[in-house]
Amino acid sequence: MSPTVLIARKEAGEILASGRGQGWLLALSAILSVLSLLLVSNTELSLLDNAQVVYMMMGTVTALGALLAVALGSDAVAGERERGTLVPLLLAPVTGTEIVLGKMGGQVVAWFATYGLALPYVWAVGSSGQNLAQAVGYLALFGTPVVLTFGFYAYGLSARFVSVRSALLTALITLVLFASPLVMGPGLRDNPIGKAFDAVNPFSAALNSFDSVVIDSQPFTAQAGRLAVAIVWLALSAWFAKRSMERTEV
């Protein structure tokens, strides 16, 4: 078995099998439950059609996945350093790239656990509406690169910063900035600065695609540019994580 797979299995096991990891999943499900209950209990919100609610749910799931990725990525190297386990890891016969990919393998598993957890909620709010199948597909298609982008970014910060706290704080501030379109409607972003920010922001790319596909029923060809933005960010953040790992110091 390759070192990458071994590290990924260890990381995934720690996330899914540990009490801490299951506690995270429980917290995520509680957040999605509260959101769902708010949607049905509020008179104003209950006027929203299914597609609008599914769109809101998709954005929230992507944000929660990115949040989990930031937490895991920030701990990836700085956490090993703080626990005194970084030296044995670096002395092991594995390359920096294999360590990065292995650690990120754990994040992929965490994201798909989050995704799987979100599916019953997406079905519950959207099964009587339109484009539910597209919603499930596009949440995976756009959610995966966006979540992993933040995971790689936090990993890179974790390799460069001495403490988990510094890496986590920096990554969280960045996530809040990039995820701001989740709370700012299209009207607030309808100005030159907002449009420029939307054009380069992977989170905006995902949200705009969710809107376009689920609410406006537009085809994949209309999403290709947005998917390219998300993939470019994924590649850049992966490169940043790899470079940071090569330069990491004990």
Add this chain to the structure above:
Amino acid sequence: MKPVITLLAACLLAGFAALAGAAARLDMALSPDRSNPSSPQMGDHMRFISVIRNGGDTPAQGVVAWISLVQVDPGHEQPMDLEDWSAHKAVTRAVLAPGEQVTVDWPMRVIQAGDYRVVISAVERDTPHIITSPFIDFHVRQKPVVESARILPVALGVPLALGGLLGWRLRRRR
């Protein structure tokens, strides 16, 4: 004697006629806004424009106008509580001069499917009767909204299942 009575009656009639001519006379028109959806569905916003005009010779004092909405579906006829439909339920005008008119915009969000009739009513402090606008009828289409019956089992079931799994693992570990 008879000519005197006739003269008195004529004077009284002339006096009433003069008083009637001097009174304020409110006219009202009501029309849907051009931006209204042609076939509104639940959640859509609509606007109605009313024009209240004083067509009399004297100022109208203390004019109050309000919007009313009535559901007219057969078997479900009822006046609607506008609480969730509109925050703009009435307007007042201290004085409406002769010939003056006031245009009022009545926005609302239609929140329930059905057939409806909207009307604007107005009263003036010194006139003992109500003035109403012509009716406008419209139909609100149903649309699928979030169904609580499907969400509740998921919203409660998933955290409970995960919590149960976590509790079982912790207990087994001991």
